[in-house]
Amino acid sequence: MTGLILTLNSGSSSLKFAVYRPVDFGELTEKDCVLHGAIDEVGEHSGFRAFDNAGNILVDETLPAEISCGDRPARGVRNEVIIPCLEWIEAHIGSEVLIAAGHRILHGGPHYTQPTRFSKQVLADLTALIPLAPLHQPACLAPVSTLEKTRPDLQQFACFDTNFHQTLPEVAKRLPLPRRYSETGVRRYGFHGLSYAYIASRLPEIAPDIATGRVIVAHLGNGASLCALRNGVSIETTMSLTALDGLIMGTRTGAIDPGAVIYMLQTEQRSADDVVDILYRQSGLLGISGVSSDMRLLRKENGNFSVKQAIELFTYRIVQEIGALIAVLGGLDALVFTAGIGEHDAALRHDVCSAFAWMGIVLDQSRNDQMSSVISAEDSKICVFVEPTNENLMICRAVLGCLNESRSS
Incomplete structure (x- = not known):
């Protein structure tokens, strides 16, 4: 397989990222990580850190004032901060090309139970779930819009924290509310699924x-x-x-x-x-x-x-x-x-x-x-x-699965 995959894991004031170089469409491991890091917005400053797979520092800097200043969203990292960091990543990988981006999305609701390629409809559906995740969902979706505007040819995929808990027995999914609520998707879902999926994969x-x-x-x-x-x-x-x-x-x-x-x-x-x-x-x-x-x-x-x-x-x-x-x-x-x-x-x-x-x-x-x-x-x-968790690896594996399925169909 030719090309690299970018993973993005957004928090309320930070964005963790990684770049992977898959070998064909085989099982992805930590060794396939080219670089990883984070963008942090703390106080008046925006920091950008990146490391290679051996943990050596590639960059550790505070972004220029003209980038760090300005209005910040209630949740997530601003576009003005994401874009120069993305440009740095692209410059660092040189002639290699990003072919896809995978995003950790907190809530998939009742309808999104598998990793899914983003479309306008998918983005609208996930935006409608913000009332169920006001702290996280806006932060998770913000980089999707940024990449759509600045890298429109880059395939983007949603990887849901709720997916891993689809195996909950039906009784564990119920909330003791009038039945009309469950019929509209008001039930128990569970989160941190990417982390739990990684630990489950490590146990053997x-x-x-x-x-x-x-x-x-x-x-x-x-x-x-x-x-x-x-x-x-x-x-x-x-x-x-x-x-x-x-x-x-x-x-x-x-x-x-x-x-x-x-x-x-x-x-x-x-x-x-x-x-x-x-x-x-x-x-x-x-x-x-x-x-x-x-x-x-x-x-x-x-x-x-x-x-x-x-x-x-x-x-x-x-x-x-x-x-x-x-x-x-x-x-x-x-x-x-x-x-x-x-x-x-x-x-x-x-x-x-x-x-x-x-x-x-x-x-x-x-x-x-x-x-x-x-x-x-x-x-x-x-x-x-x-056991340290690795959500970025699970995001990339999910993206690879989608790409593999697309190639086979």
């Missing part, structure tokens, strides 16, 4: 004896959720109709009593936009601590009572939801930690695993502190892993 390599067993994956970052796997497929997860449900997150509430929302609307006379802002942007670790949504910063404030309460509740909810997933699975063979907090916060892993000592989880503290791949002790009845 890192733990073949338990890859088909009962596994819980903890994707713990600024956004956080859990997924229960049996035979490598999702059978339950903590997020629901939106990415607001489940665990406490950096700025999101996770599961709360709906009565709290009614209180905001009726007693405080809050508008719907106010409530969205409170639930998505003012709550979670930030709201409880009053300090930050970043666990790394919170760990440095260990003398702050509000920070201590935030970390305690974050940990408690993880333990509580793991317990619920164990019940659904009928036991547990392995626990996998991934994403920013999951991979790097040894104290959190210790506290979560200690809560399940009664089940036979024994942590090897030295391995945990060193962030080894396996952090459980030899005599632990349940294996515990730390």
Whole structure:
């Protein structure tokens, strides 16, 4: 196969990217990554970083003031920042050509259950889902429009975070609302699917004896959720109709009593936009601590009572939801930690695993502190892993599948 594939993974104020050089249409691996990096918009500055596959820095710069200044969208990275970075990528790859771009799209709704090539209709359908993902969907879709305007010949594909959870049993998809809501697609979907798909693909390599067993994956970052796997497929997860449900997150509430929302609307006379802002942007670790949504910063404030309460509740909810997933699975063979907090916060892993000592989880503290791949002790009845996720790789594999299918038809 001739040509490179660009993957884009948009967040609320950053955009992670990677470029892959597939070998024909075979199985893509991490070795096929040519470069990767991120665009970050923090404060008054826009930063651009890129690395080669060995981790060597290719570029690490703050973009010029005439690019960094100007109005910024409520969510996502601005066009003015994306375009020069795209030009840098094209200059770096030289005579090689980008033939396709894959985008992580948070919500596919009830109709988009497989990776899909973008069209005007697809873009319109996914834009209509913004009320179900006000924090993420606009950010995910913004680069699509940018590339459509500046690189109209580049094929673009949507790769959905909801796809991996299509295997949820029907009972797990239902919400206890009047039936008319389910008939319009108001049901549980689940998210972080690209991350869970990657971990599921890694299990046969890192733990073949338990890859088909009962596994819980903890994707713990600024956004956080859990997924229960049996035979490598999702059978339950903590997020629901939106990415607001489940665990406490950096700025999101996770599961709360709906009565709290009614209180905001009726007693405080809050508008719907106010409530969205409170639930998505003012709550979670930030709201409880009053300090930050970043666990790394919170760990440095260990003398702050509000920070201590935030970390305690974050940990408690993880333990509580793991317990619920164990019940659904009928036991547990392995626990996998991934994403920013999951991979790097040894104290959190210790506290979560200690809560399940009664089940036979024994942590090897030295391995945990060193962030080894396996952090459980030899005599632990349940294996515990730390495994970095790779959503960009899963995006590229999905794009390759679409291109392969197109070539075959």
